[in-house]
Amino acid sequence: MSFLHRTLLLPGFPALLLFLSLLCPARAGGLSLSPEALDSLRSSKVADRERALRELGEDASEAAAELLDALRAGDLYVRRDNGDLLILRPGAEEAIFVPGGERTPFADRTLLRKVGISNSQRSAVTVLLNRRLLRHTDADVRRGAVESLRAGDAGDKALLLSLLQNESDTRIRARLEQLLALLGVGDAGASSDDLLRAAAVLGDASLPQAAQALETLKGHRDPRVAAAVDKALYRLRVTADRSDMLETLFFGLSLGSVLVLTSIGLAVTFGVMGVINMAHGELVMLGAYTVWGMQQLLPGRPGTALLLAVPASFLVGGCAGALLERSVIRHLYGRPLETLLATFGISLILQQAVRTLISPMNRAVESPAFMRGMLHITDNFGLTCNRVYILCFCLGVFALIYATMHKTRLGLEVRAVAQNRPIARALGINASRVDTLTFALGSGVAGMAGAALSQLTNVGPNLGQGYIVDSFMVVVFGGVGNLYGTLCGGLVLGLANKLLEPASGAMLAKIILLAGLILFMQIKPKGLFPERGRAAEN
Amino acid sequence: MIRKFILALLVGLPVLCGTAFAADTVKVGILHSLSGTMAISETTLKDVMLMLIDEQNKKGGLLGKKLEAVVVDPASDWPLFAERARELLTQRKVAAVFGCWTSVSRKSVLPVFEGENGLLFYPVQYEGEESSRNVIYTGAAPNQQAVPAVDYLIKDLGVKRFVLAGTDYVFPRTANKIIEAYLKSKGTADTDILINYTPFGHSDWQSIIAEIKKFGSAGKKTAIISTINGDANVPFYKELANQGVSAADIPVMAFSVGEEELSGIDTKPLVGHLAAWNYFMSVDKPANAEFIKKWHAFIKDPKRVTNDPMEAHYIGFNLWVKAVEKAGTTDVDAVLKAVVGLSVPNLTGGTATLLPNHHLTKPVLIGEIQGDGQFQVVWETPGEVPGDAWSDYLPDSKNLEADWTDPINCGNYNAVTKKCGGAAKQ
Structure with a gap:
């Protein structure tokens, strides 16, 4: 499975697989892709895929979801000899043909060429797939999808508001409110009350963009907003310092x-x-x-x-x-x-x-x-x-x-x-x-x-x-x-190295540490915990 | 009669009397480390040279003589490179040498090749700012790897912030200097560039990745340009994956990670990270398929990969063979005269032409790492890019050109003052 799967859908991924495998056999057919889109999948040039991705993005069917997921995982292949497109999951013996959805046993992988996609296309596919999961019945899957929404991708306020209205899970609600607050801060026509509320929400937000969004409001013409922004930024800084x-x-x-x-x-x-x-x-x-x-x-x-x-x-x-x-x-x-x-x-x-x-x-x-x-x-x-x-x-x-x-x-x-x-x-x-x-x-x-x-x-x-x-x-x-000295010595050296590194860089940290150690040995030639007693004397 | 007898004896004892054959074979020196830290990369290049020489002998050799490989082991020890190079040139009397990997090893043999008038084919991408009469650079110059890669990041991926992470030695330092100058010429602000150097074999990347993560969370698309060398790469990519930085968030564009390096890594967490080279094993062209087939047959292991420096040796060797045939002799001066302007096919479906500055024309490919340890080409230059020995983006070298043809015949010709050896340091 691709790495992206793991990071983006960690909590709900097994559920998603189960979900797809339950739904797909019944509705795998009926994928309406234009011939141009199919050709763009067959092409050996990655840049050509855009056409197919655009059409798949507009297709709400389960077959489209299956195809997108196969593209992302690298499980979509094209036959070198006749140009047939088929999905072949790792370990599976049956291939699903695209766009028909027929299932046929297929074993000869040497005939196949993988339909590759680029990094940015993979992210786009992930966004498309996540959008489908925003209203999923399982709260874990839903949370995974909402968390993967970045402020930029989330885009329209209407979508977020409608999601918030139907949401009961508190953690998902909090995340949605943070995303809305981010959008609110960026909105030029927002009222002072809106901004006050947004600043309060963002002060506790875990989104990396929160601080940056608040910075843009610093010194707002409404003193109440300016004060609230300063307070929120301070809170964010304290949390960041602590976690640092x-x-x-x-x-x-x-x-x-x-x-x-x-x-x-x-x-x-x-x-x-x-x-x-x-x-x-x-x-x-x-x-x-x-x-x-x-x-x-x-x-x-x-x-x-x-x-x-x-x-x-x-x-x-x-x-x-x-x-x-x-x-x-x-x-x-x-x-x-x-x-x-x-x-x-x-x-x-x-x-x-x-x-x-x-x-x-x-x-x-x-x-x-x-x-x-x-x-x-x-x-x-x-x-x-x-x-x-x-x-x-x-x-x-x-x-x-x-x-x-x-x-x-x-x-x-x-x-x-x-x-x-x-x-x-x-x-x-x-x-x-x-x-x-x-x-x-x-x-x-x-x-x-x-x-x-x-x-x-x-x-x-x-x-x-x-x-x-x-x-x-x-x-x-x-x-x-x-x-015991080795244990303490190792931990102390590790800590010292990591405390120095952000300030001095990895190379200099090593040198400083070595020089410090030489000085230390001048003062305590037998190390942190010297052996005592008669045995140590000789 | 007696002379004939002695000759017959010599023919009968080829193994014992290898050196007595000086007149009947053309000797080719192979100067790659077979032990020590660089053996990891260089052993393969020795093998590919043996394969190419073997193949040429099957075609009937060169100028009617058989080629003979002379393999020496400089053991990843830079002064030893110079010693072995001298041995190859003065005692073993080789016609040409194929070798070196690191820039420091090349710098160490340079005076030997120039002093003894030898001929070196250097197969690895390097930092540029050099052109020697006695060296043919078959790897990429910075404008054939770094600059197009940065262009790709800016134009195709919309990257606004850059982390330049490298191992602390000459190639990353010079390459980063060029990249930094280039980024600034494209309008990137100082605050959007983070430069980080680490020692050789650095294995604890925790704080650096944490810093990069923070640098990348400022809302602008961020990428890492990595000149991290050798063994430090595995812990670097592992830490990146463990801290949850995916190629979608912060892609890494690497200049020193190829198929061979990936064969020692579990690549599943790396899918989508990038590398820029002039050749990928996955390029679907007949010439490449044939090369891979021959390589697998020669090395007797169908799992072995091919990589960019191997292609460079392939091009370099064919170039040398063609130049010797054109000159009709293996004499270095004659070969050097003949070689400039020659073209041979490369493995990606194009041709490599040797320019007067002793660099090649090469296509630039950007590949994304796949789960199987191969690269998938996502972008390539429309044609071949001519190699530029002296970078146009560094103030010290922007007026310099190298031209080893008459009438200039100079490695660092200042185009403004029309003088040789102008502002160059060497």
Whole structure:
């Protein structure tokens, strides 16, 4: 389904489909299009469609609605051989011929050429289709249609007034009144009383054009109107400022959560074990490729694939990490410089391996429906769904790691080995086994971060490189060896970045942040939450 | 007798003695990154070159000799591009080089090609403001991509406010400078232009999209002109879709997003956003259908897409072959003399003619992204547009022309002062 469907008819879309499918078989025939209009649909030039759209706009029949909907969704085809026009819905075996409305089984899609329309034509079709739904019996469908009316499209006052008269739903009424108020403000002949009422309505309006419309009335010759306009503008500004602030806060937290996710694995391997792992980013990348692989295995079910990919990416990352530790890193303990160089080499090998084995090109990872779109809190403030999920996911992963390190025997052993290796071994802990498990744990978490990132960014060989520097920054800023510090550090850096960005631009925000971090490290060289006690001394 | 024996030995061991064949093959250098960040785009161009060379050999080669591809990997490392270029020209003695993608890689090899008198075919759309005697620019100049695209937005979509969003490097900076000057010449106010630069690989677009949304809600039709490069595009489009900005509200006109980039994106939320190129895979012309068929057969993967820079190499290679045949030699000076004014068919049903400024004539197409990752052409220029090396909209370069034919023979000729190297910086 096209994207426009989703945004414009979200609440009532399933109802609409049902509605169309119930009505169409009975009345699909009887579409009266002129031969010129039909030819304009057959033409390979998109600009030619105007003729057909004009005729369809005047046709109130259900068949016309069906045709418009098919055009918008890209389900109208023309046969290359004989020029027949037919509607073929995805997955459907029966095609509906245009304009006759006959239904015939049709399977050979290779014979068909899609009848494309342009962006502006698609919007025009949407307006036409929405107009048909303005008097729909289902309030949700009606509200979707009314909300999609822009002030410009709404056009005539008479239509809005007649709609308002028959409307019982309060939210739809409010929207209609706002649209009427917008029209009223633009009306040169409006009386002062009308303008006062309009200003009062627009002061609480969620329409983006409200402020702009009110601006035109500023300093009106009637002092009562001028005062009311000022008051309404003030109210709008307060609402806008509040939602701006909430928005920035949310953006900061969600950027922070991505930083925390990518660096929490590093907080284990670098923070607790002290291994400088430059291949950390590539472990994240492997996690992201796991999501892609899972979606290849389960085509058509991106949601299930994503959920299954979360534990799978932990396993992939963990196994890769264990292998890395056993084969390379264990031989380099206590030699940070060699570790750095060796793991940097491994990161390049992993990148090129993905390029050679899979492809140098990015892979398309689908976002399941629940990860798309916005969660509307108020009319002009909403949260993007994918970010909300990732924020929750980040907190969940953090809780899991924190519990593992502080509530399980493995965690106890890890901390014991990190604090004093010889004593821990003297107490019967198999230190080399603990090393492998710790590294695998950190790498597994990196893999899970990759699964989350697949929903935000490219899945490609370069994925990890973008995050490696930020991850080290977060761990060092939060305090090496302190998981809690990583959480706070990541969130603080995310917030700081987003507070700076509107004023300074993305490029400068990054630079300022880095410079600030260097200064901060001069004052607190051990980060936000330094490890205390004897263990931290050496 | 002994000499014959040695010759026979050499013929029998072609694999071991590749270099000894200098006299019997014509060598063609391919300078595209096969590893590193640019491998994502450039590997395909290496493959298409191999295909074209293979095809030419099947037709009997060039001047009675077989063509031999010399592939080197500059690994997305700009100084390494210059090194590899020098290796191709001085040690491997190639007749021509097809390569480079980013402007910075081209700038880095430029002195090598000019110093060693080599011949480079550069296949990517770029920012202009350059014309070298030793480079044939087969991609679009700004007046063959940016300017017509802006015209389309203003005239056909009625756009009044513009967001110029780009990655922070030379192509977006120069392209945006030209677009800004052009918009102002069309009467767009300063307050109706919002310019935004982001670092390479920028992945958190939340605040920028929120800002663009506010900028676009002022009641005037708004569009984004995107010179965002490479990997930053996916998070950009995803955020746009998630924040509910559809192509109907604020369309994006992209100059760096083609079929290949889209093959790594789930394009359903992108339907209706725009791109301007000189070629689309979806163009329904026999030449294009044949090219796609050959490409799929060569790469053995029917899902692979074709894109604009591939067409540029197709044109560039055919142009070079024709010029060599006309000159009767692969000598660079002779080929350069022969190549200007030659025409070869392009893949969209027209012809590409090489102009004296070493740029091509190209049609400009505007396409809308479809759910299947292809573009649907919604607008095209009536004919081919001649490429202009020096933009007419920048005060520094508006008097400059490039002409590599006698008597001017200059890359930055000032038409007013009648001097070569006038106001140009290089």
